[in-house]
Amino acid sequence: MARKFLYLIAILVVIALVALLVLRIWSRELTEYAFVPRTAFEQITPLRGNAYDSPAMWLSRPGMGAQDPAQFLPEGASRPASLPRAAVFFIHPTSYLARDHWNGPIDDLDSQRRAGIFVRGMASAFNAAGEVWVPRYRQAAFGAFLTDKPAARTALAAAYGDVQLAFDAFVRNRPPDMPIVLAGHSQGALHLMHLLQDRVRGTPLADRIIGAYIIGWPVSIDHDLPATGLPSCTAADQAGCVMSWSSFAEPADPGVMVDAYRAQPGLDGQAKGTRPVLCTNPLTGRTGGAAPGEANLGTLVPSDNLQTAKLVARSVPARCGADGLLLIGDPPQMGPFVLPGNNYHIYDIPLFWANLRADVARREQAWDRAHKVGR
16 A cells, blocks of 8 residues: 555656646747637727726726725825825736637726736835826737737737827826826836827927836837837936836746737837847836845735735845846745746836835926926
């Protein structure tokens, strides 16, 4: 009996080793199989021009009260005594993981629940800057970033159409002199780059931008950044500039992310090539460089059920690598959602939550000084 038991253990060990080998060799193929939609692209009807006048089209907006996920505050954080007069437009990352459609329906309960969690952990970093607006949109499915099928490009364009309409409504309903913070993560960051090119560059809006936070999606220094019309942030108190980073623990393997990034043309329509991408360090507020964990004012560490979180200071360092990745040293314990290759994509903002909050406040004060706005 003991010998049979040992044989069983040996067989299970071999099966586990084979499974790990399969995942190592064919992980991209298996991921694509699991997430890329198998259906033909379904043309989606453009939203009505006034669609975003409806409160139901916003995950977060002024007036939602306690139900607003962007107004979440972890233990140890506080709001300013008087809320600044800026408006924040935040585009949430991909939350539609199913493969039933190329674009996630706005009424899909699972993806909307997940989007609410993302907003709580990410957009909350901006809620001391002013009012926060986060639109619902028919986002491209997660699988659209894992394939070069034409439907993937079409799905992203359709999603951007919704975001563009939401942004137009946001601008239309804000005072014409109100300063603006623009932010997006992952798919939201990709759409934000296009908004900067199509709706901000060369317009009066450009002068109202406190900062643009293009997080979790690589920004090509050659082919994207010039087309946004904004420079990268080279000083911690600089207004009207771009912050961008993608977080990896070491050793880092960014292959999947790099493939998705290179599959998209630059904002100038050209192939991006292999040049380094923009890396601004969220611990210093400057392009490039390194900072120790002691400079981290607070990492937002979520609870197991993702309903609460606590701030842990002085724990995670940040260093911009030669290729433009933001390297955070040994893998920190953040939860179960670290992606293959030590990719801390989901945690790009929570890792530096308190520093980002302070960064926005500094740039808002710099904008006020430049525009002679008194508090």
